[in-house]
Amino acid sequence: MTETPAQFDLWPAPYASGAVDATVTVPGSKSVTNRALVLAALASEPGWLRHPLRSRDTLLMAEALRTMGVGIEEGVGPDGTGERWRVIPAGLHGPATIDVGNAGTVMRFLPPVAALATGPVHFDGDPRSYERPLHGVIDALRTLGARIDDEARGALPMTVHGAGALEGGPVEIDASSSSQFVSALLLSAPRFNQGVEVRHTGAKLPSMPHIRMTVDMLRAVGAQVDEPETGGEPNVWRVSPSALLGRDLTVEPDLSNAQPFLAAALVTGGRVTIPDWPERTTQPGDALREIFTEMGGSCELTEEGLTFTGTGTIHGIDVDLSEVGELTPGIAAVAALADSPSTLRGVAHLRLHETDRLAALTKEINELGGDVTETADGLHIRPRPLHGGVFHTYDDHRMATAGSVIGLAVEGVVIENVGTTAKTLPDFPQMWTGMLEA
The missing domain is CATH 3.65.10.10 (Enolpyruvate transferase domain)
Known part of the structure; x- marks a missing residue:
């Protein structure tokens, strides 16, 4: 830590x-950069991120993925201008220790990824990260078949014992404290055996544009997503199991x-x-x-x-x-x-x-x-x-x-x-x- x-x-x-x-x-956008890193790490082929944000939160995300075996090469474009990162997917594995800092995207988006790894992945971070809610992701992953040791805190620090795969399927969560709970499950869902059906059961969801961002980015790499915005059932998102494509993405x-x-x-x-x-x-x-x-x-x-x-x-x-x-x-x-x-x-x-x-x-x-x-x-x-x-x-x-x-x-x-x-x-x-x- x-x-x-x-x-x-x-x-x-x-x-x-x-x-x-x-x-x-x-x-570049932190929200886009960290989502793109996760999707590229789970893809079936290498991909590129052009103009990614280079900041504490995004460097923590990149380093966390590296600790689980993903290759991330940082450099500049062929014309010598503009940073770009090449992401090379690999077999996810532990043992690994991930420092989340105080980044909500890292602490919430990566436990589902860790559940797909083989071996234990330990999550820790800044003192404030212990106070930020994580129960929505932890409880949902357990319902979907993951084994997690958090000593009943519903918060960090914790260890995800990855089994190399996750069954997936339907799950109900209360994401009223953070829309990132929904995005976290959707981003990794194409790699779950059954995909996922996430049903939000709490009060009004905050930060809906961030969930729309997640859905759009999933579709851009080939995932099939049914969601409320396109005529689906209110507060329900479904992602089918599929391979994800490596893309050349320019970060806004x-x-x-x-x-x-x-x-x-x-x-x-x-x-x-x-x-x-x-x-x-x-x-x-x-x-x-x-x-x-x-x-x-x-x-x-x-x-x-x-x-x-x-x-x-x-x-x-x-x-x-x-x-x-x-x-x-x-x-x-x-x-x-x-x-x-x-x-x-x-x-x-x-x-x-x-x-x-x-x-x-x-x-x-x-x-x-x-x-x-x-x-x-x-x-x-x-x-x-x-x-x-x-x-x-x-x-x-x-x-x-x-x-x-x-x-x-x-x-x-x-x-x-x-x-x-x-x-x-x-x-x-x-x-x-x-x-x-x-």
Whole structure:
């Protein structure tokens, strides 16, 4: 197990003295990269990932797959530009020890893969990973025939005793605390003897775009998936057993990681362009076009990418973020600078993310002079004049970027452990200052 990097220096968040005007190239999507790595590792032939995200979470995923025997060769494209990884499937095996860090995709997507390996695969991670729910995956895998030793915790650390195959079949789970429970089972399901039928039995599923992303990517590598979005039974997903194809996949820019840069345009009344914004995508970050427009900006999607322009005025918003919960910290930061109150709803599940994001946002914004109250499923934000101070991150990358957004408009904001952004957005401090210098 490795600890979170000890980067607890206090970073003065840059204050914007005027409107930003910049083009910011955002690295590839973590969600796409880690799903693509899993699917390529389970394929029947080698595949390529072009422009993958190279960050703590994706490197943890790649190394975990390597420990089970998968070949992953990192390099650049034949023209000398753009990183690409070649994934070479192999017989999955233990014994192996996997460090998940605090990556939800690693801790949830890989236990089903480990069940297909031969031998024991032990999972461990950062202290916070022990507190994040994993019971949905553990209980489901046991129902499908896996042997798992978690000492009845329903959480890490644990050992999956792989038998080289998994029977699969029907399973009921409550995935209301994380849509990743569903995605975890679907990604490996083509390799199960009977495939899988996943039936969600709990309250409303959060982050549905991420499940749609999983389904689309499965179909792209040849899997047969029946799902609610295409006329299937509500809350039921079926994946048939089949071989998966090796593909040449280009990873989209991470649209959720574009959020702080778009927020900078809104907060400063400036303009930011994100190149290569896809016309069609399942990424939750695409919702920013509508949400930030409602909060006072405008956007234009062209062949060059997405250009977002702020007006200098920020409006409050009443919005259900249940499908795009990861955007909540950035939206809360902008809402704290608005001209009217905001209510962010449908995100009770954020209490179980990298940190309790609802409690963390409430505490940190209020300590800068804000007026934020937690509700049963979200936040109510009443804008107040803010002042400088230390904005704590709780080892949460989205807390660090949220505090940086506030720092654009409030002098004297200092971010504790800005290095935690390396989880999904390497070089964020340099990108942020480069945007302002542009």
